[in-house]
Amino acid sequence: MRCLxxxxxxxxxxxxxxxAREIESEVLSIGRxxxxxxxxxxxxxxxxxxxxxxxxxxxxxxxxxxPSGIQINGRTVQAGVVKVGDTISIxxxxxxxxxxxxxxxxxxxxxxxxxxxxxxxxxxxxxxRAAGLGKRRWAWFLFLLVGGLGLGVPLAQIHQSPPxxxxxxxxxxxxxxxxxxxxxxxxHLWDSGPMSRPHRFFGQxxxxxxxxxxxRVTNDACVGCHADQPHHAEDADLLHVSGLAEQRCASxxxxxxxxxxxxxxxxxxxTDCHQKPxxxxxxxxxxSVSGFGGSSHPEFRVRVVASTPDADEPFDxxxxxxxxxxxxxxxxxxxxxxxxxxxxxxxxxxxRVLDCASCHRPDAGGNAMQPIRFESDCQSCHRLNFxxxxxxxxxxxxxxxxxxxxxxxxxxxxxxxxxxxxDTGDAxxxxxxxxxxxxxxxxxxxxxxxRWADAKAVEVAEEVVEYRTCTTCHxxxxxxxxxxxPRWSIPPVALTAEWYPxxxxxxxxxTGMACTDCHAADKSGESADVLMPDAETCQQCHGDAHSxxxxxxxxxxxxxxxxxxxxxxxxxxxxxx
Amino acid sequence: MHTSFxxxxxxxxxxxxxxxxxxxxxVYAWHDPIGGPNGGTWVGYGLGGLGAAIILLLLWxxxxxxxxxxxxxxxxxxxxxxxxxxxxxxxxxxxxxxFQFGWNIHTVAxxxxxxxVLSGLYGVYAYRRYPVQMTANRTxxxxxxxxxEIGSLEQQAVELADRIDDSTHQIVLRSLRNSxxxxxxxxxxxxxxxxxxEKAEARTEAMLEEKNRTLVASLDEIKQREADxxxxxxxxxxxxxxxxxxxxxxxxxxxxxxxxxxxGRRRKLVQRLNQDIQHRALLQxxxxxxxxxxxxxxxxxxxxxxxxxxxx
Numbered sequence: 001m002r003c004l005x006x007x008x009x010x011x012x013x014x015x016x017x018x019x020a021r022e023i024e025s026e027v028l029s030i031g032r033x034x035x036x037x038x039x040x041x042x043x044x045x046x047x048x049x050x051x052x053x054x055x056x057x058x059x060x061x062x063x064x065x066x067p068s069g070i071q072i073n074g075r076t077v078q079a080g081v082v083k084v085g086d087t088i089s090i091x092x093x094x095x096x097x098x099x100x101x102x103x104x105x106x107x108x109x110x111x112x113x114x115x116x117x118x119x120x121x122x123x124x125x126x127x128x129r130a131a132g133l134g135k136r137r138w139a140w141f142l143f144l145l146v147g148g149l150g151l152g153v154p155l156a157q158i159h160q161s162p163p164x165x166x167x168x169x170x171x172x173x174x175x176x177x178x179x180x181x182x183x184x185x186x187x188h189l190w191d192s193g194p195m196s197r198p199h200r201f202f203g204q205x206x207x208x209x210x211x212x213x214x215x216r217v218t219n220d221a222c223v224g225c226h227a228d229q230p231h232h233a234e235d236a237d238l239l240h241v242s243g244l245a246e247q248r249c250a251s252x253x254x255x256x257x258x259x260x261x262x263x264x265x266x267x268x269x270x271t272d273c274h275q276k277p278x279x280x281x282x283x284x285x286x287x288s289v290s291g292f293g294g295s296s297h298p299e300f301r302v303r304v305v306a307s308t309p310d311a312d313e314p315f316d317x318x319x320x321x322x323x324x325x326x327x328x329x330x331x332x333x334x335x336x337x338x339x340x341x342x343x344x345x346x347x348x349x350x351x352r353v354l355d356c357a358s359c360h361r362p363d364a365g366g367n368a369m370q371p372i373r374f375e376s377d378c379q380s381c382h383r384l385n386f387x388x389x390x391x392x393x394x395x396x397x398x399x400x401x402x403x404x405x406x407x408x409x410x411x412x413x414x415x416x417x418x419x420x421x422x423d424t425g426d427a428x429x430x431x432x433x434x435x436x437x438x439x440x441x442x443x444x445x446x447x448x449x450x451r452w453a454d455a456k457a458v459e460v461a462e463e464v465v466e467y468r469t470c471t472t473c474h475x476x477x478x479x480x481x482x483x484x485x486p487r488w489s490i491p492p493v494a495l496t497a498e499w500y501p502x503x504x505x506x507x508x509x510x511t512g513m514a515c516t517d518c519h520a521a522d523k524s525g526e527s528a529d530v531l532m533p534d535a536e537t538c539q540q541c542h543g544d545a546h547s548x549x550x551x552x553x554x555x556x557x558x559x560x561x562x563x564x565x566x567x568x569x570x571x572x573x574x575x576x577x
Numbered sequence: 578m579h580t581s582f583x584x585x586x587x588x589x590x591x592x593x594x595x596x597x598x599x600x601x602x603x604v605y606a607w608h609d610p611i612g613g614p615n616g617g618t619w620v621g622y623g624l625g626g627l628g629a630a631i632i633l634l635l636l637w638x639x640x641x642x643x644x645x646x647x648x649x650x651x652x653x654x655x656x657x658x659x660x661x662x663x664x665x666x667x668x669x670x671x672x673x674x675x676f677q678f679g680w681n682i683h684t685v686a687x688x689x690x691x692x693x694v695l696s697g698l699y700g701v702y703a704y705r706r707y708p709v710q711m712t713a714n715r716t717x718x719x720x721x722x723x724x725x726e727i728g729s730l731e732q733q734a735v736e737l738a739d740r741i742d743d744s745t746h747q748i749v750l751r752s753l754r755n756s757x758x759x760x761x762x763x764x765x766x767x768x769x770x771x772x773x774x775e776k777a778e779a780r781t782e783a784m785l786e787e788k789n790r791t792l793v794a795s796l797d798e799i800k801q802r803e804a805d806x807x808x809x810x811x812x813x814x815x816x817x818x819x820x821x822x823x824x825x826x827x828x829x830x831x832x833x834x835x836x837x838x839x840x841g842r843r844r845k846l847v848q849r850l851n852q853d854i855q856h857r858a859l860l861q862x863x864x865x866x867x868x869x870x871x872x873x874x875x876x877x878x879x880x881x882x883x884x885x886x887x888x889x
Binding site for chain 1: 732754873877885
């Protein structure tokens with residue numbers, strides 16, 4: 001094996017100096033002994049340190065002959081295979097295998113370093129910086145990573161893509177909005193908290209609501225869907241003066257604040273205006289409310305009906321303070337106490353014990369009561385029958401003008417049929433005697449029968465309307481004159497359905513209580529008595545929003561904000577006219 | 578009298594930090610905003626602004642400490658403020674969040690801030706603990722001087738070993754190769770030398786010891802044999818040669834003793850140097866987290882503020 005040993009003698013900017021030597025040997029010995037093929041003077045080299053012999057076409061086997069071993073490319077080993085380009089370190093010397101010139105099997109370049117003063121050759125880095133740790137690199141990396149993903153990508157996304165519209169059609173196709181930005185996080189990284197459940201279906205598209213960067217969400221984004229949401233008041237001036245016309249939806253409805261929805265329940269949202277209504281609206285007659293404890297809430301005003309002389313609008317409702325004895329004029333006679341008597345009330349089937357629920361039935365939602373109707377709530381006792389021989393035949397309700405004609409028809413048929421025995425008085429023979437159905441009556445007989453029938457109809461009508469049935473509950477007005485006999489009329493009745501128009505009350509949560517806890521029906525002898533509770537009645541159980549002695553009640557438990565009927569949030573122009 | 582950055586100006590910055598923290602807690606406790614406490618209420622904006630201002634002030638410390646000509650307070654005062662306001666920041670920023678966290682840039686900023694403060698807290702601990710230990714360990718010798726002495730001891734050892742015999746030289750070389758001074762980041766932090774190098778050194782010393790004992794034991798025998806040979810010597814020439822060969826084992830023993838002494842001194846020095854390297858590593862490692870993380874925090878804070886107002 002022909003080897004070229006090239007020794008670097010000088011290394012400077014000017015160039016590198018070499019000495020070269022040729023060796024012809026099968027095995028190349030390396031060491032500090034003078035007989036070695038490759039002689040290294042460094043004391044860190046053993047006398048016979050290693051041998052190098054050809055192993056394959058282009059590889060050479062390096063075998064250490066001393067326990068301290070050799071470093072091949074920085075790794076300490078006892079034996080290994082080296083190729084052109086590898087570096088062997090022994091002590092402080094470096095041996096590089098370089099491409100052999102033509103005619104040589106192997107060329108080695110040797111560089112013997114002078115020891116650095118006082119630096120032991122085996123010492124590693126002695127400081128973190130020397131071990132390759134740096135602050136600057138990491139700082140830049142993290143700065144660019146966080147800044148890029150947190151700021152760069154979302155801003156680029158805003159710049160590149162137009163704000164999307166909320167489209168209900170999105171329910172039919174999978175949402176792809178914001179791709180491919182979302183793969184890098186995109187503006188979704190800016191999401192400040194969980195979206196409310198109703199809005200989460202478009203929560204991936206921030207700009208459905210945040211349409212213009214650096215501008216607060218405007219109502220346009222909300223009324224895109226909620227155009228028909230009622231406004232707060234009927235009075236445009238009031239909406240303006242109070243500032244509600246220009247109010248942002250988002251000032252009450254806080255999004256990104258939890259999944260529980262956007263209806264804020266804090267009473268402070270109401271009382272910030274309603275505690276001192278005069279502050280925003282000088283001269284306002286809106287009364288001050290600060291809560292529901294004691295005097296912080298004004299007395300309820302109950303809607304009470306009164307009759308008017310006007311025939312077209314016979315009733316008039318007004319709201320009257322509830323903390324006084326209230327009387328109304330609803331056109332009906334109805335003593336609650338008799339109906340609720342503990343030992344029962346007379347009925348066609350004997351004594352019957354009634355309770356409130358016998359007549360007052362909650363509506364399907366459980367909130368209010370179904371309207372009282374004669375047919376369903378009264379007629380089972382207050383029957384409109386008139387003829388003892390036919391107790392199941394009844395007159396129509398609420399049709400006084402039809403009573404007499406119906407009776408006339410009925411008794412004419414009875415008289416002509418004959419066999420009527422109930423009347424012991426002056427009924428003619430033709431009426432009382434039974435006869436076969438096909439029997440023809442002569443003219444006299446018919447006249448006598450019909451004369452009786454007309455008189456009987458008037459008699460029965462007078463009895464039913466004026467004495468026995470109608471007048472039990474109604475005022476009755478009779479007009480005589482004209483050729484058609486007497487006529488009766490009954491003044492209209494108005495049973496109030498909505499007692500507290502500014503509040504919501506549901507019976508449903510109150511079913512644990514007795515009706516009479518709030519409505520003193522058992523002590524009311526007249527239908528004029530208004531049996532609606534006042535504030536004090538409610539305050540026996542309900543208190544302020546922060547009360548710990550009562551049911552803590554917030555404004556929103558009884559009142560709503562979007563209760564106006566005239567204006568909607570979507571048509572703000574209406575509130576601006 | 579020497580005062581540390583912790584006691585600077587009779588705890589002035591501790592008192593300021595406590596005052597600010599107490600104020601923040603009081604306002605937070607008093608405030609009952611609609612929708613619960615969060616960063617978007619006026620208290621939230623206030624705490625956020627205060628926190629951001631403190632963060633910028635703390636970041637500016639990195640600039641101030643490099644400005645030797647600056648007269649804006651002493652560096653020690655700045656460091657004192659840096660430490661105490663940094664700790665106050667934990668409370669202020671946490672109240673700013675209203676305890677609302679999520680997978681977003683806002684919580685990233687908060688987490689980075691907490692990481693920076695915690696790494697700084699370790700820094701305070703390290704600066705209280707390690708300088709004292711370092712001084713005790715160094716006994717006035719600088720690490721560079723230790724390194725140079727180790728180098729010189731090693732040079733002496735290999736020279737001496739070479740004069741004893743080749744096998745000793747090889748043993749010593751192997752021992753030095755495994756000396757393990759310093760090393761990578763983990764090795765420096767771990768401080769203690771790898772078991773392998775400890776074992777290699779122990780083995781070397783045991784071998785030298787054995788060699789020495791063999792030599793000493795055979796010394797008398799050799800002397801006797803040599804004496805016999807001298808008695809049988811026929812010429813002065815032979816006697817001198819005998820003297821020389823008799824001197825050989827005695828010299829070997831002395832050299833081995835010296836070599837063992839050299840290696841022992843070196844080993845102790847390497848231990849002290851490694852201890853010093855560990856002290857320095859433990860004293861500095863937190864900065865490699867504190868500084869890059871604080872720069873990342875700057876990016877996250879900017880993104881947080883821009884995000885909040887871009888999507889107002």
